[in-house]
Amino acid sequence: MTWTQGYAPVGGSIWLSALFAVVPILYFLWALGMKGMKGHVAALTTVVLAILDAIAIFHFPVGKAVSSTLYGMVTGLWPIGWIVVTSVLVYNITVKTGHFDVIRQSISGLTDDRRIQMLLIAFCFGAFLEGAAGFGAPVAIAGAMLVGLGFSPLYAAGLCLIADTAPVAFGGLGIPVTAMAGVTHANPLLLSQVIGRQLPLLSLFLPFLLVIIMSGWKGLKEVFPAALTAGASFAIVQFLTSNYLGPQLPDVLSAIVSLLSLVILLKFWKPKTTFRFAHEAGQAEAAASVAAHDLHGKANAKGSTAKHTAGEVFQAWLPYIVLTIVLIIWTLPGVKKELANFTHVFHFPGLDNEILKVAPIAAKPTKMPALYTFDIFAATGTAIFLTAVITKFITGMSTKDFFKTIGETLNQLKYPLLTIALVVGYGQLTNYSGMSGTMALALAKTGFLFPFFAPLLGWIGVFLTGSDTSSNLLFGNLQQLTAQQLHINQYLTMGANSSGGVVGKMISPQSIAVGASATGLVGKEGQLYRFTLKYSILLLAVIAVITFLQAYVVPGMIPGK
Known part of the structure; x- marks a missing residue:
């Protein structure tokens, strides 16, 4: 039975309706940031509150409320949770076999300064992973690497989350841009140009901000x-x-050029002093070993003072070189086409094509699909798992130790996976119930100021x-229609949706859960959220x-109409 979304269920007022729609978000922020609840507890109680809100206020049928939440939860486990598990697995193998200690030494050979190590791994290497894979891989992999180097888990996860803002809009080889272009029938090159300006x-x-932090x-x-x-x-x-x-x-x-430029600079320049964190107390290498041991169990690491040959260094880095090659291969059109032959698509019961979104969220009444894609071979996580298998042989790990x-x-990721599933379930509930559309329409009522608030829509969508990508699919049409009604360049507001969304990534519950799980902050997600929140708001501003300036002061910067 088809159900039609209603965006102003409270007395016909979009503002009052938006106030009710935002209640679960405010609760989640309070539970995680102020109350200090564990991530999975905060997420579970938020989902329960959101389901009650959707049913009581937005008149969302009970069955569809449950179905949309479950749809999000299974999506959270596959493909997102699969990426987290495999990324941490690769790292754990390198730690257990002692290869990560060699990696740590090789980076220290370039520089012992934690600030520059952060730029190399969190900013440069993380951006490369975002461009090649996306979906949480950069924070999971780069965050674990920084912990292994001796960074505290909070700084490792927090800095990676903040650094990941720069590449998100073009992540996964441009999927967010091409997805928005598809749903709005816009020119993808023009969208790319707007975001690129x-x-x-x-x-x-961003690198200056990261160093200041x-x-x-x-x-x-x-x-x-x-x-x-x-x-x-x-x-x-x-x-x-x-x-x-x-x-x-x-x-x-961009990531490759930035990484090479930084490496070349280090051949001719070094900072006058070497920065270490206060907790290291002059014993950085010992701290790094303790961090890796605490997080991942007994690590058969080599002595931190050992000198390593070029061959040993190459072998230690080989898993991440293989990871890069495998991820690139996975994105090649011919390979993607072949792997897609093993993909199974399921129509999610009680949800698929049973909900209508209507004007002004959609130009005309449109059925919302709910297709669950189980791409067992095409998934990014599968590419990373293949890397884990190859890493087993590279490192000489026994089959027994591998399993x-x-x-x-x-076991390490059981609670983070639950958190990820719940927060994605909440996101899909807001999408199908119309709650997210209500919040978007309230912002669209700002008229002349809408260009200023357009990035906030993307920020909310990514949160x-x-x-x-999902935020662009969620609000792309609204950004386009609102701009047309206000006689503003539609490419500006659509691009702003994606640009604003990237700074919401660092406080997204899903991203927080990924960062916490990769760095050993499980149960302390609130600390990570408080670490990133102020920077998210600053960068959103x-x-x-x-x-706003591009809309009214320098409109010539933006192509299209």
């Missing part, structure tokens, strides 16, 4: 050349590729869904001001 300003600034303004002055090199090289390539090549390659090429490590990894 907003985010490079953020990308240039770690070591303050004084610390930034000491590594200013490194921050400038990483940010400027990334921003320039991101601008050029997004404007002249399209949305597929900005992340991959034991799989079991330990699953709810954990995905810039920057994007909002840029969009």
Whole structure:
């Protein structure tokens, strides 16, 4: 039976209705950030509250409320949870076999300074992983690597989440942009160009912010050349590729150029002082070993003072080199086509094509699909699992220890996986019940100020869904229709949706759960949320001001109409 969404169920008032729609979000923020609940407890109680809200206020049928939540939960486990499990598995294997200690030594050979190590791994390597894979892989892999180097779990996860803002809009070889272009029938190159004239300003600034978070303004002055090199090289390539090549390659090429530029700089320049965290107390290597031991069990690591040959260093890095190659292969059109032959698509019962979204969220009444895709071979997580199998042989791990490590990894991630499932379930509930549409319509009522608030829509969408792609699919049409009604460049507001969404990624419950699970912060998700929240709001304000200026002060910056 088809059910039609209603966006103003409370007395016909969009503002009052939006107030009720936002209640579960406010509760979740309070439960996680102020009350300090464990992630899975906060997520579970939020889902229960949201289901009651959807049924009582938005008149969402009980069966469909349960079905949409379950739909989100299974999506959270596959493919998202699968990526988290396999990413942490690869890291755990390298720790247990002692290979990660060699990686740590090789990075220390470039620099012992934690600030520059962060730029190399969280900013550069994380951006590459976002461009090649996305869906949580950058935070999971880069965060675990930083913990292994000696970073505290909170800083490892928090810095990776903040660093991941620069590449998100073009993640997974441009999927967020191409998805929005498909749903709005827009030109993907024009969308890419708009985003490419907003985010490079953020990308240039981001390395400076990351260093300031770690070591303050004084610390930034000491590594200013490194921050400038990483940010400027990334921003320039991101601008050029997004404007002249399209949305597929900005992340991959920007990350490679930024990483190589930083490595070349380190051949000729070193900071005057070496920055360490206070908790290391001059014993960085010992702290790193303790961190890895505490998080992942007994690690058969080599002595931290050992000298390693070039061959040993290459073998230690080989799992991540293989990971990069495998992820690239997985994205090749011919390979994707072949792997898709093993994909099974299921019509989710009680939900698929049984809900109508209507104007002004959609230009005309549109049935909402609910298709669950089980892409057992095409999934990014499967590519990472293949890397884990290859890593077993590279590191010489026995088959017995390999399966034991799989079991330990699953046990380590049981609560994070539950959290991920619940928060994605909540996101789908808000989508199908019309609650997210109500919040969007309230913002669309801001008229002349809408360009300022357009990024906030994307920010909310990513907070709810954990995905810039999902946010673009959720609000792309609304951004387009509202811009047309206000006689504003539609490409500006659609691009702002994606640009605003990237800074919501760091506080998305899904991202928080991934970051916590990869770095050993399970049960302390509230600390991670408080760490990232203020920076998310700061960067959102920057994007909002840029969009407003592009709408009314420098409209010539934006292509299209």
